[in-house]
Amino acid sequence: xxxxxxxxxxxxxxxxxxxxxxxxxxxxxxxxxxxxxxxxxxxxxxxxxxxxxxxxxxxxxxxxxxxxxxxxxxxxxxxxxxxxxxxxxxxxxxxxxxxxxxxxxxxxxxxxxxxxxxxxxxxxxxxxxxxxxxxxxxxxxxxxxxxxx
Numbered sequence: 001x002x003x004x005x006x007x008x009x010x011x012x013x014x015x016x017x018x019x020x021x022x023x024x025x026x027x028x029x030x031x032x033x034x035x036x037x038x039x040x041x042x043x044x045x046x047x048x049x050x051x052x053x054x055x056x057x058x059x060x061x062x063x064x065x066x067x068x069x070x071x072x073x074x075x076x077x078x079x080x081x082x083x084x085x086x087x088x089x090x091x092x093x094x095x096x097x098x099x100x101x102x103x104x105x106x107x108x109x110x111x112x113x114x115x116x117x118x119x120x121x122x123x124x125x126x127x128x129x130x131x132x133x134x135x136x137x138x139x140x141x142x143x144x145x146x147x148x149x
Contacts, residue, residue, distance in 0.1 A: 033098070034097065035096065035097055035098075035099075036094050036096050037051075037096070038050075038095070039051060040055070040091060040112075042084055042087045042091060043084075044062060044064070044065055044068070044080060044084050044087075045062025045083025045084050045087055045123060045129055046062040046083075046087070046129055047107065048087075048119075050095075050097070054107040054108065055097065055110050055112060056108065056109050056110070057111075057112060057123070057129075058109050058111050058120055058135070058137065058141050059120050059133075059135050059136030059137075059141035059142070060120045060130065060132060060141070061075075061076040062078070062080070062084075062087075062130075063075065063078035063080040063082075063129075064076070064080050065080035065081065065084065068080070076130045077130075078127075078128065082128060083123065083128040083129060086122070086123060086126050086128040087128070090116045090117075090119050090123075091119070092114050092116060093114050093115025093116075094115070095112060095114050096112070096113050096114075097110045097111070097112050100137050100140065118145060120145065120148070121144065121147055121148065124147035124148055131147070
């Protein structure tokens with residue numbers, strides 16, 4: 001019993017420290033609250049890396065870079081390099097993220113916006129991604145982006 005209590009106390013302390021130190025982004029905030037974030041880099045046409053956090057843009061699927069579409073998977077058509085460059089062009093100004101959950105790979109699912117507006121919508125308007133209604137939690141992207149309707 002003492003060992004279990006000690007383990008739970010250590011786990012609670014680790015979670016608290018992780019949230020305070022930035023290792024568990026959004027731990028103490030509402031999932032719907034947008035937060036300003038810094039230093040994001042584009043991984044591909046629908047994924048960002050913001051520090052240690054991997055962020056998957058909500059509701060879209062962009063073409064994969066060569067070698068990244070697993071055999072048997074239905075991947076978005078198009079040029080993965082062009083989709084990546086398009087997202088890089090949109091990643092300007094203060095970046096705001098509204099976390100809505102996580103996917104099976106542990107990436108944060110989010111609506112992300114910058115000086116040029118919502119990044120998922122940016123990719124859709126430029127035909128650098130396709131809208132995936134089943135990936136749009138509560139149709140949140142469709143509510144703010146005409147290209148997703």
